[in-house]
Every structure is written in C-alpha cells, then in structure tokens.
Amino acid sequence: MQAPAKASGLPGVKYVIAIASGKGGVGKSTTTANLALALMAExxxxxxxxxxxxxxxQGMMLGIPSGTRPQPIGENAMKPVSIHGLQAMSISLLIDENTPMVWRGPMASGALQQLITQTQWENLDYLLIDMPPGTGDIQLTLSQKIAVDGAVVVTTPQDIALLDAKKGxxxxxxxxxxxxxxxxxxSTHICSACGHEEHVFGAGGGQRIARDYDTELLGSLPLTMEICQQADxxxxxVAAEPESAVSLIYRDVAKKLMAKVQSQADGVSKIPQINIVED
Known part of the structure; x- marks a missing residue:
C-alpha cells in the first residue's frame, strides 16, 4: 500500500531530506550514497x-549499469531503478552519460521538476536528494516545489569549505x-604505514559551524582511499564493508538523523489544536 501523499505532492514518500554542500569536492554525493545505505541497514x-x-x-556511485533506463509507467511517469535495495533516479538515467548538460538555470530547474513529479516512488520512509553544490536555481526549485523535512550540510575542515557551508x-x-x-x-588522515592520525585539513571546523548555527555535528569521516575507491x-x-569502522560511522549518522526527523515530526504533531465552537 502506498504511503499517502504529503503537501509536497510526493505519494509514497514519508520524509524528504536534502543532502547539500556549499561547494563541490567535499564528498556530498559519497555521503548521500552511504547514508542511504546506512538508513536501509537500519x-x-x-x-x-x-x-x-x-x-x-549517483548512477556511477551506486553501480547502476551503463545504459540502464527507468521503466515507463503510462505516458508521464517512470519507475525508479532498484540497486543495492535502494530506489534511485537520476538525470543520468535519461541521457547519454557523456552528454554535458549545457542548460541555463530555468532548463535545469524544469528537468529537476520533471524528475520530482514524474518518478513514482514506492513506500519510502526516506528520500535523500543529492543536491548540486552552491545556492542557486536548483535549491530554490526544490524548496518551492516540495516540502523538504530537513537538510544535512556536508563540509570538510578547510576554512574555505566552512565558509561556503555557512552560506548553505x-x-x-x-x-x-x-x-x-x-x-x-x-576530518583526519590515518597513515596506512604507521597508523599516525593527523588533521591535514584542520581540526574542529565541523563542530564550530554546528555550534555557531545551533545544529549538530552528526559525524566525522576520515580521509581514506577505500571510501573513494568503493564509491568509484x-x-x-556501507555496502562493500558493512561492519567496517567507516560504515559504523555512517550507521551512527543515520541513527542520529532518524531521531532528529522523528523528534521534529513529533513536535509538529503535538501542537495543540484550537477548536472554536458556538455556545
């Protein structure tokens, strides 16, 4: 049975979470893929x-075979691709993978709107949206077209990344x-030869930005070759080594995220209702 449609107009979806970053290259897409798998493991x-x-x-990171296309449903809908037990949809599934998106902002926003409205998700507890970096048209389109339950901001400890994360x-x-x-x-680099741990990009940046904006540092991931290689x-x-130390960090982030979303939902449901009746 499908979950009821929210005000967002997304039937079959309970909670929508945006995974965002202020700049590229900070591991936002890798975080999205692993966090999705961690939530599934929960x-x-x-x-x-x-x-x-x-x-x-996401097509490459989740290992969706090249040339895979979503199954059409009727004239204006499509079924997301199933991979690793997840449901996935990407513009890369609708075009040739080598085709660059030479589109102005309104065209990109229109493409996103089609992906949002024409994908038929089935009984999702969480839909994670891998956002483009920055604060442009796509972000505004998302906030206007669907009711997003919350956002997770991905950063690195570098000052320039933290500056952009603040903007996000x-x-x-x-x-x-x-x-x-x-x-x-x-967050840290652990030498594969001697085990020495070093904060090569600085220390404490994620904690500081979380404190400054009254939010929470959900987790810190190390800089390792394995995370990159496995995503590539x-x-x-989380799928390749579900019991590894890194996977357990993602699982912990997933648990914290679930608790925060549920707490937020409970808070909304507990708002007292005022009924006006005629004496």
Missing amino acids: GQNVGVLDADIYGPS IEMFNKVNIPVLGVVENM SGTPT
Missing part, C-alpha cells in the same frame, strides 16, 4: 534522487528548511 525503505543536474554521479546553512534558513546537522568529511567502483563503503 530497516528503512530509502530512495535517492540525484538532483545534481549538471554533474550527476543560511540559504536553508531563508527558505524555512531546518538544518538537521553537519557531516564533516576528510559502484559499491559504496
């Missing part, structure tokens, strides 16, 4: 929508999307 039905119209990467948080605040927390990638090979870490 017993949730999960979907991934790749909203990075100009640089879609400010953007979500302006469009009334709650920021559920921050994920800090490349189409089997993200």
